[in-house]
Amino acid sequence: MSEKMEVDTPTTAATEEKKAEHVTPSASGESAAEHPDMKLAQAIHKAVLMSSNKIPMDTAHIDTLKADLIKMSNPSLIESLASPLQWDLSTVDIAGMKTANETTLNELEEKVKEAQENAGDMEVLEARIAVAQFAAKSMSKKEALAMYQLVLDLPKLSSGKQMDALMEQSRVCSFYSDTLKNKDYIAKISKLAEESGDWDRRNRLKVYTALQNILTRDMKTAASLLIDCIATFSCTELCSYPNFILYTMMTNILYLPRTDLKAKIIDGSEILSVKDDVMPVFTLVKCLYDCDYKGYLQAMVEVESVLLADRFLFPHAGYIMRELHVLGYKQFLDSYKSVTLTSMAQSFGVSVDFLDVQLSRFIAAGRLTAKIDKFGGVVETNRPDLKNAQYRDMIQQGDLLLNRIQKLARVVDV
Structure with missing residues (x-):
């Protein structure tokens, strides 16, 4: 008799307390598939910016990236990056890669057939996952998603294993910045998580959902999800812990009340443990809390380069910088009924003309409840x-x- 895959027990009120006994153990960040490699996705993002002169060129970074891509042997990815990276592929054996990949794929498919004929369901699952993982490494996005779909199509697949496969599909979409498809996969994972799934999978799902929300500029929802996972983060297959803290700080600075900003961000032990890795953003938050507005604007200059270098934050760099300006000006003005433009400009370390233009724009857009008395050179707050x-x-x-x-x-x- 063939060995059966684990099957989730239907959730009822009577079985809720024993749910954990019937759930497949989660694939944590350490045991998740090695590919797609999200560090490589970040490296590609930086390289593309360098090639388009949006950030300073680092030829060593470009050369290392090209070597890593060749080592991966993913001809589809290499060909798609040839133009953005201004890469002459005449020295790259694309045809040889395709031939080698086809041979490897056939060998892996043979192992699937062998498992179907001579082994049990678990062996078939493992063989099918091996094919999908190879596709995620060396084949196109479409092929990788299709191979993981074959995993999902296997009979008697537990909801835990379904969630793992869907998360891998979500990672593939995230790697290729396909937000539309990624949204669908996250919706499917969320539906399964409501019915079953262990705590770790649900916790990791929060990070997957939060990063998707960042890409779609739903920063408030992302901020809430990320800060809930600070002490329990295990989603290293999607992003590093310092990057996770970066996303948590950049989203929460826009929404957290001042007291919570102090308790959860500035004094948070987990954040302090990686403070040196995210120093520009930590300095930004600290200056805002300390009402050091000159230091706050100076920190924003460094933070902008951090935003541009990150593939999740880059599309929203302009939006975030604008919101940070509004945040600083609003906090300052909330302390006064009226203040001179000169005094406020000195506090922020900018010229009166620059401040006048900025405040006028935000007031006209309804972002600041104030008015400027040009004759008297005074900013008057108008609290609703x-x-x-x-x-x-x-x-x-x-x-x-x-x-x-x-x-x-x-x-x-x-």
């Missing part, structure tokens, strides 16, 4: 009255409710 705002909202909602009741009454009368 919370009680009056709540009263207006109540009146508007009341009118809406009365209109709906009247419409319903007319329908009933008819």
